[in-house]
Amino acid sequence: MGVCIDDVAARAQVSTATVSRALRGLPRVSDATRAKVLEVAEAMGYVPSPSASGLATGRTKTVGVLVPFVDRWYFGHAIEGIDQVLRDHGYNLLLFSLGGYVHGQKRSFTKSMVRKQIDALLVLSLGLSDEELYQLHHTDIPLLSVGGPVEGCPGVYIDDIAATTAAMDHLIGLGHRKIGYLHGGVEDQRNFRVPALRTVAFEAAMDRAGLEVLPDWSVPGDFTVADGVRAAAQIFDSPAGLPTAIFCGSDEMALGLMFEAQRRGIRIPEELSVVGIDDHDFSAPAGLTTIAQSPWEHGRTAARMLLAELRGTADSVQDTTMPFELVVRTSTAPPSR
Structure with a gap:
């Protein structure tokens, strides 16, 4: 049986979340703790992804985006905005599409994200279960919602x-x-x-x-x-x-x-x-x-906040209310008398 993250955490005498942050180069881990975790992981032969580069760089340079649909107007434009910012900063976008809202089924995207070692996650207008939030917070992946409030993580959306x-x-x-x-x-x-x-x-x-x-x-x-x-x-x-x-x-x-x-x-x-x-x-x-x-701008704003969080900027990820505007066109008029 292979070495898992819990084995590394036990030997290094830190939490699994700290191991995850240390291996992925996330902020708020001391240099001494990071060095200890890397040393223990290497000695035990633990590799957190199919590529050993995760130990060398600590980052996958990949941000996950979880969507219920990819063919809806809001989601498509938000993804475009996110992708533009990520590409400008040398990051990849890994799309997790549920193909619609899944009811009464156990969703496997959380374990998949951990296995693929994404650096952060954007959730587009989708409620997460308590178990899903627990798993994601347990691995200490920065979370941010786009398009609507998601309990358990800050978000970017209109009022x-x-x-x-x-x-x-x-x-x-x-x-x-x-x-x-x-x-x-x-x-x-x-x-x-x-x-x-x-x-x-x-x-x-x-x-x-x-x-x-x-x-x-x-x-x-x-x-x-x-x-x-x-x-x-x-x-x-x-x-x-x-x-x-x-x-x-x-x-x-x-x-x-x-x-x-x-x-x-x-x-x-x-x-x-x-x-x-x-x-x-x-x-x-x-x-x-x-x-x-503007879902495009919502996506750009959220992506910039996540990248700032990955750089270690304090309080980078927070609730952000975006602007909206009433645009009056020809579909409205006073009722006929």
Whole structure:
């Protein structure tokens, strides 16, 4: 049976996290402790990766990025921003895609990350279980979330409560009182907090304005154009009739809704106002009013913070609230009298 990290930690009389940090050249390990760990590891023949270079350099120059999807607008742009910063600094990006949210299954990405010896991890809008967080913190890999809060690690994201409130204030300020909502599905809200935060803000805005949230006008989607079409059809066919405005939890759902409205001859904004969140690449050509955010810049900011942490800069990784902006286009107007 081969030598494991626990064997090295026991002989060096330090924690396994300290061994991991020492071998990967991470900060906050004294020179004496690092030298002792390296000496013990070499004497025991312990090699933390398929390549022995890990002992020589202490770094793999690789940052892991964990995503639930790679084909969604936000994730794709965030990955692009991360990759640009990493390449500029001589780092590689190792992508861990779950191919969607995994339910009721044990995910193996944590052990895989440890085996491949990444230097740090970025988590894109995905909730981690207590066991997964424990394993990652146990190896002392710097963690940072992008796109939404992830319990157990700092993150880079917009204030979704404030962003949703801005969208609702715009609709209510125009005079809309019959407002529908396309929101994340149950599984989305179970796996990451952004959809739930937007739902809380939507309901709070309706309550402050003394408006009723009708179940027929509050429909779950899956943050895709196709699901926007499906959810829109459900609202348009509801016994409650047509609302005068609909807030969508993403631009992709909003675009799908606009396609379905056009197919049915529902005029936007004369009969129906639509607001989204993101500022998707197709939102400006479609005339969609939206809450604009920049996932590309979110990714760049997060990558810069992680690299600073790896360089040993104090308090490099911390919660960072990114800016957003209400962009008013032609999809919103006062309700017809």
